[in-house]
Amino acid sequence: MTHEVREFHTRFRPRATRGLGLKAGPRRTHQGSGGGSVTHRACGFAMSRSIGFMTRLGAALACVACAPVMAATWQDAGFHAFDTTVRSDAGVVRRGQVLVRRFGNAPSLVDLGLPAGVRVAGLALTGNDILFTPDTAFASGGIVATPRDVVRHGASGVSMFLRGSDLGLPANVRIDALALAGTDVLLSVDVAARIGATAIGPADILRWNGTSVSVLHASHSLGLSPGTNLIALERFADGSLLMGFDTAGTVGGVAFKPGDILEYIPASGRWSMARGSSRFGVTCDPCVLVAFAASGNPDVVFRSSMERYED
Known part of the structure; x- marks a missing residue:
């Protein structure tokens, strides 16, 4: 038998x-x-x-x-925004929309309701809501948001989450990378500037604790070359960081292209490639991942059937 x-x-x-x-x-x-x-x-x-x-x-x-x-791990998800319209297995992803890949589910789109011409510059997750920063000012749902502000998108629409003026950010500065660390907000800006007496650069990671801004990771301490701009950021509970940049370069012996997502382990100072820009399941020529947010363990997000990864 x-x-x-x-x-x-x-x-x-x-x-x-x-x-x-x-x-x-x-x-x-x-x-x-x-x-x-x-x-x-x-x-x-x-x-x-x-x-x-x-x-x-x-x-x-x-x-x-x-x-x-x-x-x-089955609920872990990745949220992706791009600099231009792209085609994906969830359909066409337009500026102002977010492509969501959730473990065990079909990919989907979230429309943030942004006016035409406004795209997402930074992304973060809080509960079931999406936090984002716009690349240009817009008015919607009774709020006026600028590129230095953080907006919350939820079931009831959009609301102001954090104003850049409360952080002391100059009016000409744009938040182009965003993440959460517990109740603190992590962010990076697009140009060199000063917050009070503190000088900040476009690849520095800043922390807002509700009362003041400090430099959590200076770009030079991360080993990043001058002129590098951090445009995508995520932090996991174990302290590991995911980062994307708008230029090509090498850091910690890892070569990267615009839109690649790298993983950085602060405790060891180790860099590695988490996900190449060509492996996000989208079709475009060219396009760059400009904002990213995720939930859960980075190994699950990037090394699972959700992202069509094979060992």
């Missing part, structure tokens, strides 16, 4: 399992006789069972046991 064993497979391998010999197995179907044995991969580890009813039951139970660990 021949029994079939089907594998339960995931393309995701958490950072915590690296170096432990754990790896998601390939998709295969094993055939065998009732008295034989088979080694297969299920839920990211290798296991052996006798073929037959217990084989299929053992594999199923093993994957059920893995489910609570993996379930929390």
